[in-house]
């Protein structure tokens with residue numbers, strides 16, 4: 469998704485939400501708007517470029533350096549353009565024990581990219597992630613705003629095919645109005661349940677489903 473960052477303006481729902489957010493914090497604590505407004509900007513403009521940081525700083529308003537500090541600190545803010553589908557495979561302890569590295573290498577092989585890279589067609593960006601709080605259903609990955617859990621390699625294959633075939637939808641008013649992390653920025657598969665009951669990754673020396 470390529471969005472021109474040279475002349476940024478909020479959509480009407482985002483502009484309305486910004487005004488609502490202002491009312492949630494005291495006048496002398498407006499710096500607290502940085503997190504939700506940055507997230508909203510990422511949803512609006514695809515990624516957090518230097519232009520987006522300037523835009524957010526002016527909108528709140530706060531010094532640009534304060535927005536820059538926040539955007540650099542949190543990994544959920546994308547500092548580079550990302551693919552239509554953002555695959556974040558958890559590789560923290562629980563997921564590693566359950567085969568996260570195998571999942572990552574499998575996806576790298578399927579897509580022909582390494583973690584941190586985007587496929588040339590702009591469809592997928594692959595990243596490793598630290599614990600995403602779903603350790604009991606390891607291994608797992610987050611795709612845009614949704615979790616896919618108990619991943620087996622066949623689940624991954626099926627999911628990649630489904631995502632590739634899934635069309636974009638525009639952010640709608642409800643999506644913006646619900647705020648950060650509340651919904652998909654693109655139309656996600658409706659059969660997500662099918663991907664939550666995988667047999668798990670088959671680790672060397674273990675039988676399928678034997679974890």
Ligand code: FES
Pocket residue numbers: 558559560561562563564598599600601602603604606608
């Ligand atoms: S270790 Fe993967 S979700 Fe916690």
